[in-house]
Amino acid sequence: MRLESAERSLDLRSPAVMGILNVTPDSFSDGGRYTDTSAAVERALAMVEEGARIVDVGGESTRPGAAPVEIRDELARVLPVIEGIRAHSEVFISIDTIKPEVMRAACEAGADLINDVMGLRAEGAVEALRDTGTAACLMHMQGEPRTMQRAPRYDDVVAEVSAFLHARVAACVDAGVPRARLCVDPGFGFGKTLEHNLALMRALACLAPEDTPLLIGVSRKSMFARLLGCDDMAARINGSVAAAFWAATQGARIIRTHDVRETHQVLTLAGALGADRPMPQ
Numbered sequence: 290m291r292l293e294s295a296e297r298s299l300d301l302r303s304p305a306v307m308g309i310l311n312v313t314p315d316s317f318s319d320g321g322r323y324t325d326t327s328a329a330v331e332r333a334l335a336m337v338e339e340g341a342r343i344v345d346v347g348g349e350s351t352r353p354g355a356a357p358v359e360i361r362d363e364l365a366r367v368l369p370v371i372e373g374i375r376a377h378s379e380v381f382i383s384i385d386t387i388k389p390e391v392m393r394a395a396c397e398a399g400a401d402l403i404n405d406v407m408g409l410r411a412e413g414a415v416e417a418l419r420d421t422g423t424a425a426c427l428m429h430m431q432g433e434p435r436t437m438q439r440a441p442r443y444d445d446v447v448a449e450v451s452a453f454l455h456a457r458v459a460a461c462v463d464a465g466v467p468r469a470r471l472c473v474d475p476g477f478g479f480g481k482t483l484e485h486n487l488a489l490m491r492a493l494a495c496l497a498p499e500d501t502p503l504l505i506g507v508s509r510k511s512m513f514a515r516l517l518g519c520d521d522m523a524a525r526i527n528g529s530v531a532a533a534f535w536a537a538t539q540g541a542r543i544i545r546t547h548d549v550r551e552t553h554q555v556l557t558l559a560g561a562l563g564a565d566r567p568m569p570q
């Protein structure tokens with residue numbers, strides 16, 4: 290399995306680690322740490338050394354209640370960082386944004402993947418993907434960041450999230466985007482209760498369209514606070530890496546994480562055990 294972009298191709302026969310680089314002042318777990326461009330580029334290169342095969346650059350927090358960011362401010366945050374990483378590394382770079390204008394500019398600056406928590410539903414987003422020739426991650430969210438966690442409700446969360454991911458892939462393919470450039474993500478914590486998140490974790494192997502890589506992002510999320518009783522962010526790493534191991538056994542191909550070294554070690558173990566592929570049903 291591979292994920293194709295205009296300039297690079299990602300081999301996903303074994304799961305890839307996507308290192309999170311939030312260049313925001315208010316991201317829920319690492320906000321404010323990498324607002325200086327050189328510090329952000331240094332962190333990106335360090336994550337590559339630790340085993341990241343994708344670096345996910347985000348300029349706008351998507352946590353519940355986060356303040357929206359103007360296009361010009363988001364561009365000012367992400368473009369220098371993408372250019373700086375590209376000047377030093379051939380690593381796959383993703384841009385975590387919902388705005389088509391930011392997608393286009395980031396891809397121009399060297400990004401290979403559009404990571405859109407809205408599943409490319411904004412007007413012009415699918416066209417931006419088609420025109421830039423990059424890859425994309427299509428994520429499910431119920432509602433919008435400001436309100437999504439107020440009262441998430443589904444008749445069948447697995448069926449509804451899977452149907453959404455199939456529909457977004459079809460929409461992109463119908464618009465002329467090759468399937469080989471697409472991956473999908475159930476969107477843990479994006480309009481989901483703990484029970485919804487756990488149901489999706491149990492059903493990972495059946496969420497994505499056939500031959501479409503599955504990306505998951507549970508790193509340090511509040512689902513672990515409730516389940517494991519660990520409010521402290523650092524204490525959530527055990528749940529995060531255990532979930533990464535589980536996801537690999539269920540066929541997930543990209544694991545989005547703040548803790549790159551630890552996640553890479555866990556996925557290396559999964560590979561050594563022959564466990565990083567879907568278990569026979």
Ligand SMILES: Nc1nc2ncc(COP(=O)(O)OP(=O)(O)O)nc2c(=O)[nH]1
Binds near residue numbers: 406
């Ligand atoms: N594809 C994908 N992208 C995502 N982007 C942001 C967050 C939220 O986490 P984080 O980036 O750490 O926080 P913030 O949005 O506050 O910057 N989660 C996902 C996710 O689960 N999947």
